[in-house]
Amino acid sequence: MVFKKRLEYSFNGYHVPAMPQIPKSAKRKRSVRRKVVDGQMCAFDLLAAVAGKILERENSSTLHSILGNSNQNVKQGQLEEEKQLDEKKLCQDEAFDQVRSNGSKEALGYSLGTTAKNCCTESYSPGSAESCEAEFMDGIKTRFVSEQHEAEAAVVKNIQHSWSSDNPVELDAKPPALASSDSSIEVPLHGHHIPRISSFLICRDDTELIVDRDDDENSSGCTHPRTITSKALKPQYHKIRKLFSKTDLDMKPAFHSLKFCYTRRRTQRYSFKRKKVFEHRSMSLSDGGTSSKGLCNSSEKEINYKTNNLHAALHGGNGTSSPASGQMSSYKSENFHVKLSIKSFNVPELFIEISETATVGLLKRTIMEAATAILGGGLRVGVLLQGKKVRDDNKTLLQAGISNVDKLDNLGFMLEPKSAGASSPVTSPEYPHTHCPCDAIEPLARHPAASPAPVTEIFNASPEPPVTSALHFPESDHDSVHSPVDTKLVNKPAAAAATSNSRALVPVPAMSIDAVSMVPLHKPRRSEFVQRRIRRPFSVSEVEALVEAVEKLGTGRWRDVKLQAFDNAKHRTYVDMKDKWKTLVHTAKISPRQRRGEPVPQELLDRVLAAHGYWSQRQAKLQVKPPLADACMLV
């Protein structure tokens, strides 16, 4: 009689507030300096914020009522239980309005935000890509679960740490521009995107280069902006703690009659925030009078250049855009510092199924649970350049192309699970027969249970706004074993962020499992944000190594060739070996003047032809021989 309808939500994730800037340079990685502008708010804060919001607004309105579905009976027991929470009517109404104003479940969403204050800059000298990543991680580690920690304890600890001090990280002088963040960026509760701030500073010896391109995104669909400040979140610490320390038993209610699971899809990628890096010629800079030398650790040799727009950018991009924005120069300097601004993180997609009669509070808790589970597994940072993971941690930023202005535009960071199996789908006791949507949907059905927590990515700004947000789950990062950080680079338009947010929670009618399974939550649009790997021409020495390996191993054994000649080159794959060989053969055949790129010694090309001829002939023989062999055998 009491027909309970279940609601399934695909939770794309919370929008995590902007991350601090990650400057990097290539030397003296230890002379790292961080400037934390008060009130840091990182991914974890987000979690905290979520928790805060969830707990704070625990209320008794049922999803049913909120969603306006009048076809269901409300479970008495639940109502009873929730009566106690009626006092929080305010919150309830708020939730109500929130949901209602959106007209439909489709509009349900959760997002977190913070203010512009939550920015911090870090700058360190140029080192390797690894150092870049390390620094990055360093910058947020206080708020994230560390690689080895065991979820909760560490999580709580981190939160506490984060909140117990305004400056979790070494504080240096506050960069004027950043410090004066009296204005805060408003973070929409949902469907909004934080004004994109893109800035790129290049510190050089005397000039102030500012790089700042503020691509204002169209904040379409923005409504009810809401600003959550760090302060506001602080008081909620105990609440979160409480949540985290819940025992399984305590948690039960949260999962009762609902379940959630993570979904991972190779092609999915969610992004949201973009980071733009720009470089301007000092001469073409326009000084808005707000240049701040403090931004670039003036204490060091590094000097700032123009930062006139930084401040404005940080505050919502109200600053005048630099007239020189169109002028880019490929700077080549030894002391080239790269500054990156990380807009935000996005928590990976979650899939939630919950009873229609569940309360909003329960829904919130459920989501919190899911988010917690993700973070509980530990996170690490990945660096993406043009959609490709930068796996070689030993590569310098320069080598990795991270210092290249053009590439910076395609630079991204992401958070990904440190370990697999960090989370597992939760199945509602109430609906034991139901499967996690993940299992029902083909693409998601592959690694449901044992799937690692979703990946959180940080994206940079990108020119064209993607239509849909996607989440990218690295298949495996064995290559990253050496590095605490992994990379992946993705371009994501701000618009996408907005889209993502608005879709944070996508209700999926659970009329029937079958029906659900037939309606994939996301169309696999893999190509959307996947960027190609950066081009890395083979050096002569590499060619030599390749030739040598092929001479020995022959063609057709690229895996072995790779292992033998490029075992240490994480960025070279066996396919690359094969491709390179292919081009080498081609190169060897064409006239020298037709060749491009770094000239390969003729001697090597000769060997290429020789080896190619030898192995080709050998292969041909092998293909013809068998019959002969058989014939011989028969005879």
Place this chain on the structure above:
DNA sequence: CTTAGGG
């Protein structure tokens, strides 16, 4: 996951 090829 590897190969082999076309794009």
Place this chain on the structure above:
DNA sequence: CCCTAAG
């Protein structure tokens, strides 16, 4: 370099 069909 990418993408994929095949094995």
